[in-house]
Amino acid sequence: xxxxxxxxxxxxxxxxxxxxxxxxxxxxxxxxxxxxxxxxxxxxxxxxxxxxxxxxxxxxxxxxxxxxxxxxxxxxxxxxxxxxxxxxxxxxxxxxxxxxxxxxxxxxxxxxxxxxxxxxxxxxxxxxxxxxxxxxxxxxxxxxxxxxxxxxxxxxxxxxxxxxxxxxxxxxxxxxxxxxxxxxxxxxxxxxxxxxxxxxxxxxxxxxxxxxxxxxxxxxxxxxxxxxxxxxxxxxxxxxxxxxxxxxxxxxxxxxxxxxxxxxxxxxxxxxxxxxxxxxxxxxxxxxxxxxxxxxxxxxxxxxxxxxxxxxxxxxxxxxxxxxxxxxxxxxxxxxxxxxxxxxxxxxxxxxxxxxxxxxxxxxxxxxxxxxxxxxxxxxxxxxxxxxxxxxxxxxxxxxxxxxxxxxxxxxxxxxxxxxxxxxxxxxxxxxxxxxxxxxxxxxxxxxxxxxxxxxxxxxxxxxxxxxxxxxxxxxxxxxxxxxxxxxxxxxxxxx
Amino acid sequence: xxxxxxxxxxxxxxxxxxxxxxxxxxxxxxxxxxxxxxxxxxxxxxxxxxxxxxxxxxxxxxxxxxxxxxxxxxxxxxxxxxxxxxxxxxxxxxxxxxxxxxxxxxxxxxxxxxxxxxxxxxxxxxxxxxxxxxxxxxxxx
Numbered sequence: 277x278x279x280x281x282x283x284x285x286x287x288x289x290x291x292x293x294x295x296x297x298x299x300x301x302x303x304x305x306x307x308x309x310x311x312x313x314x315x316x317x318x319x320x321x322x323x324x325x326x327x328x329x330x331x332x333x334x335x336x337x338x339x340x341x342x343x344x345x346x347x348x349x350x351x352x353x354x355x356x357x358x359x360x361x362x363x364x365x366x367x368x369x370x371x372x373x374x375x376x377x378x379x380x381x382x383x384x385x386x387x388x389x390x391x392x393x394x395x396x397x398x399x400x401x402x403x404x405x406x407x408x409x410x411x412x413x414x415x416x417x418x419x420x421x422x423x424x425x426x427x428x429x430x431x432x433x434x435x436x437x438x439x440x441x442x443x444x445x446x447x448x449x450x451x452x453x454x455x456x457x458x459x460x461x462x463x464x465x466x467x468x469x470x471x472x473x474x475x476x477x478x479x480x481x482x483x484x485x486x487x488x489x490x491x492x493x494x495x496x497x498x499x500x501x502x503x504x505x506x507x508x509x510x511x512x513x514x515x516x517x518x519x520x521x522x523x524x525x526x527x528x529x530x531x532x533x534x535x536x537x538x539x540x541x542x543x544x545x546x547x548x549x550x551x552x553x554x555x556x557x558x559x560x561x562x563x564x565x566x567x568x569x570x571x572x573x574x575x576x577x578x579x580x581x582x583x584x585x586x587x588x589x590x591x592x593x594x595x596x597x598x599x600x601x602x603x604x605x606x607x608x609x610x611x612x613x614x615x616x617x618x619x620x621x622x623x624x625x626x627x628x629x630x631x632x633x634x635x636x637x638x639x640x641x642x643x644x645x646x647x648x649x650x651x652x653x654x655x656x657x658x659x660x661x662x663x664x665x666x667x668x669x670x671x672x673x674x675x676x677x678x679x680x681x682x683x684x685x686x687x688x689x690x691x692x693x694x695x696x697x698x699x700x701x702x703x704x705x706x707x708x709x710x711x712x713x714x715x716x717x718x719x720x721x722x723x724x725x726x727x728x729x730x731x732x733x734x735x736x737x738x739x740x741x742x743x744x745x746x747x748x749x750x751x752x753x754x755x756x757x758x759x760x761x762x763x764x765x766x767x768x769x770x771x772x
Numbered sequence: 773x774x775x776x777x778x779x780x781x782x783x784x785x786x787x788x789x790x791x792x793x794x795x796x797x798x799x800x801x802x803x804x805x806x807x808x809x810x811x812x813x814x815x816x817x818x819x820x821x822x823x824x825x826x827x828x829x830x831x832x833x834x835x836x837x838x839x840x841x842x843x844x845x846x847x848x849x850x851x852x853x854x855x856x857x858x859x860x861x862x863x864x865x866x867x868x869x870x871x872x873x874x875x876x877x878x879x880x881x882x883x884x885x886x887x888x889x890x891x892x893x894x895x896x897x898x899x900x901x902x903x904x905x906x907x908x909x910x911x912x913x
Contacts, residue, residue, distance in 0.1 A: 277865050279860045279863075279865065279866055282856075282860075282866045286853055286856070286857065286866075289849070289853055290850060290853055290854070290857075293846040293847075293849050293850045293853075294846075294850070296842060296843065296845075296846035297843050297846050297847065297850075299842075335865055335866060336865055337865060337866055337867045338859075338865060338866070338867040338868050338869065339864060339865045339868045
């Protein structure tokens with residue numbers, strides 16, 4: 277029992293509710309939102325050290341023992357993701373202070389942001405598949421409001437699609453959970469893992485596994501990503517950055533958790549299928565990223581390529597591939613937030629997202645230009661930046677498990693990603709300066725701080741990858757060895 | 773808007789609202805051991821308020837009952853979560869509940885449980901949320 281485990285969920289919830297009560301005090305809300313992200317970050321940092329020395333930390337809510345009660349489980353995989361979530365959310369909040377506008381701030385922007393974070397953290401921590409559904413819903417409901425907050429025409433058009441597709445996938449999720457419960461009689465992840473291992477993963481169980489895969493694919497943007505480019509380019513920059521950094525990653529987390537802990541017995545069916553979907557996703561995403569001349573479109577298609585690439589590592593189902601997937605997941609959360617903030621800043625300054633209307637920004641904004649360059653290199657995995665290590669390991673993993681085609685597609689799409697993002701860089705920053713400083717729609721004052729923080733982080737993660745290596749290794753050890761997770765939740769020698 | 777002038781619904785609902793409020797509280801209290809509880813109690817409570825909205829109009833009710841229901845919902849969630857935090861302060865798992873029997877002057881031997889505090893939070897959250905929804909749908913503005 278460790279009560280700290282629940283704090284990453286309840287700190288944002290409690291502070292968000294306090295903010296709802298004092299709706300008009302925007303200054304206090306800003307301070308409190310930053311404070312809560314710092315608090316979650318420091319609690320998680322403490323938990324990371326504790327997990328490293330004492331093993332996986334669990335909490336049985338209300339003292340009801342697993343599998344009867346609701347378990348909260350935090351292993352290093354979840355803890356690292358929560359840590360990155362807090363950092364990214366902190367930076368997006370800093371960015372939002374200057375760009376989001378008073379109108380949105382007064383209509384509960386900060387509380388909703390914190391509820392979104394609470395849902396994301398909850399999805400990472402929960403040790404129970406029904407509770408995962410609940411945390412997904414907390415996150416989604418907050419995101420429904422955030423995506424439509426402000427009520428511009430494009431936002432309303434995209435939010436109706438976003439809401440419909442997510443309601444459909446939530447319905448499928450519930451049906452899949454019902455099937456699973458009918459077959460195993462439990463919902464606790466650890467207990468599920470034991471029981472599925474005992475009865476064997478037959479044809480019916482694998483079908484349910486595929487149903488779960490479809491549900492999570494809808495959330496993660498794996499193959500079923502048709503809703504994503506529109507939805508992520510509609511809201512203001514700070515919101516679309518946090519969406520790009522976190523929401524698809526929660527779907528990826530769910531896929532990794534379910535397919536390493538519960539349905540890991542038939543990798544030649546399920547994991548092969550994940551690999552196939554990942555390959556198609558990377559291909560289509562890269563084509564989209566290359567085809568468009570609109571900054572927001574290019575960036576959202578890059579999100580899709582990232583999703584495919586991470587899941588290629590998962591599909592390989594080797595220790596190396598998983599290590600790569602985890603490195604790349606952490607890298608992707610940071611760099612997607614960074615590149616969205618950068619792209620949003622370009623649009624904010626010039627008032628257009630069409631690359632053909634942009635030129636020569638580097639003369640006016642050298643820092644912005646160079647940070648964009650660093651982010652672009654990091655995005656496509658150029659050493660020594662943070663994307664490199666993940667890319668190496670994932671490619672190695674796919675080769676090791678014999679999916680050569682998957683690794684090859686991953687490498688080819690990396691080149692296309694580099695091309696697409698360099699296209700943005702060259703068109704926006706090189707060439708004649710066509711816009712005068714006084715003609716710009718806004719200033720970069722205050723915006724460079726969060727962007728700079730994230731840029732530093734992506735460089736530091738690349739150069740100092742050795743520092744987090746131990747933690748990533750331990751996290752992957754749990755993923756590849758479900759017994760560690762089961763023992764932490766149910767105790768040694770549990771009854772199935 | 774035309775002033776509503778329905779003698780029947782006015783005189784019936786004046787009595788009915790009191791009965792529904794009492795029933796809501798009854799549901800809430802019996803919820804500890806029997807069917808009922810904070811959620812259903814809160815819903816019954818807000819149905820009475822909706823009846824008031826229908827009989828008199830929304831403005832009249834709000835003038836006599838000047839609270840923001842969004843704040844009530846937030847307070848409810850805060851109370852519910854903070855009872856869980858209270859358990860944490862005592863060093864037991866989050867959301868652990870305790871109960872004991874007390875001899876109270878009028879009621880005699882009574883069971884008092886901390887789960888009631890949690891349930892009050894749930895009830896307030898339900899009342900706040902459902903009334904906020906109904907008022908945003910019902911408002912013409």
